[in-house]
Amino acid sequence: MSAPAVSIRNLSHAFGALTVLHELSLDIEPGEYLVLLGPSGSGKTTLLSILGGFLQPTKGEVLIDGRDCTRMPPAKRPTTTVFQDYALFPHMSVGANVAFGLRMNGVAKAERARQARETLALVGLEQALDKKPHQLSGGQRQRVALARALVMKPRLLLLDEPLGALDLGLRRQMQEELKAIQKRVGTAFVHVTHDQEEAMALADVLLVMQDGRIVDQGDPERVYTRPSTRFSATFMGENTLIDAQVTGVSGTTATLQTALGTFALDRQGVRSGKATLTIRPENIRLGATPPDHVSLGSGEVVESVFQGSYRKVAVRAASGQHIVLKLPVDVPARIGERVEMHAAPHHIGLLQE
Template sequence: MSTPLLSLRGLLKRFGETVALDRLDLDVPSGEFLALLGGSGSGKSTLLRMVAGFEAPDAGQVLFDGRDLAGVPPHARPLNMMFQSYALFPHLTVSGNVAYGLRREGVPRAERDRRVAGALAMVGLEGFDRRLPHRLSGGQRQRVALARALVKRPRLLLLDEPLGALDAGLRERTGFELRALQRETGAAFIMVTHDQGEALALADRVAVLEQGRLVQLGPPRAVYERPATRFVASFLGGANVLEGQPDGAGGLDCPTLGGTLRPAGPLPPATTACALRPERIALRPGASGTNTAAGIIEEVAFRGDDSLLLVRMPGGAVLRVGHAEEDGAPPPRGSTVQLAWEAAAVVPLLG
């Protein structure tokens, strides 16, 4: 088995009484696009800064191609980091900013100019080389920062909220361009983001952190459709998390639902919660039997391509239910509706 490009082994980091990273292990192969997701204080940015060398672990190792990077300063590490603020030098032109790292390394002028031109072409900024940062839009400054990171041809690029300063339309377009650049360069990307849709759309794998621990790691679709814990289920996509007790017949009795959830397979031993995503619940007038329940609509929120219904169940739970526009206008507030879902939509949670 080949050595991962990056291996994190037992990383521990404390800030006073706060544990930012709690014995975290993670491998990143060459050429992978990995997204780090988690709430504020989950350890995402601390992990990124530790790999970059701006923070030292209290315990554990950061290995690059099997080499321990302990004591190696940031500028000497075989990777680059793109900061959320972009950190452009205001007095340098676009080409000056992009060339900065190459100049520090003593790259000859002709080679430097060639690589800067190539990097600017890669991010679509040909002809912008003489402009100063204050004459650029937010999206253009983001591209300059990306070109500066890529011009050194790193095998690993760390991105801290790289699209955070852009408006929604530009975020989407730039995100896909970022993914295309990652494929073109062959570098591994590790991206910290708060935007779940961004992570799901761009990454090969998603790592979800909670309180400094890696709680789930896998391809975006697998993590979204089969969350492992209550936190992942509710954090990623806002699934309904329903508590209960096994009924002895393969289902989970949920008092707040006023019914029983029955998954497609056997309920794992000691399961006390299941997840049910809003888009997997349908309005089915007259439905009865397994995996059905009636409730009263408390709120209706139009979201463009669908509506979100908040449905109060007999036991007090409020289910988030997605209603597609193609199915017609949703019932109004106060309506009693019959809900139904497939057994495959019921996901047992392990923690």
């Protein structure tokens, strides 16, 4: 296995008495597209600023290719940053904007012009070489900013909410282009966003942050389907949360008791005690349980409300307790109907925090 492109070791940062990053450790692999996802104040932009050299951490180390870059200024470290506002020079042509970093590094005029043309071709804008930024659309200016960063051939490219200023349709288009460009150049990308759909569309590795801590990390499908924490279960979109009690563990089989009934689930590392089950709306089914699914119990529908992307359904269990489920919109859960719920085992998350 190759050495990490970036290693973050026991990183903490404080603004005065307020600690915004708490003892973070993380490896970023070569060619990896890492997305930092979290709400405002979670520490993701602070972490990006430390990686770029714009902030020095209160504690910890940043190693790039094994070299300690913790105190190294932005211009000296092998990173470049693409900002949300693009920060293009309005008086310069697109080609001059892209070549600006090369010019500052003393690259000859003919060579920097060649590299600027090649990099603009990479982002599909070779025809815009002599235009000014104001003559381009928002999406095109974003690609110029990307080209200006890539022409420096960084070991690590940092993107600070680069699609935030674009409208929804253009944002979706640029997501596809960003991912394709990253795969072509093979550079490790670190991308900050608070948009869950954007994060899942782009990430090889998704890192969920809360209050300056990493609360979940993995491939997007795993983080979405089987989150590691209650926070990531709810922050990553709508989720059904069911309180449970692990009443017995035999090998990897856990027996769970819920208000809807008792069932078994195959999981590694489960212990007796309290637990929470998490299931995304699209993964719950009603009706007789197939052999390859897990029965979640049964109950009477007492409320069914269409919520647009899902249906909110309250079910009264035999105990009289009401359990709120979030179901696919096409599931016809009718008030007064008795239903049995089930899901595929790999779609059921089990949390013990």
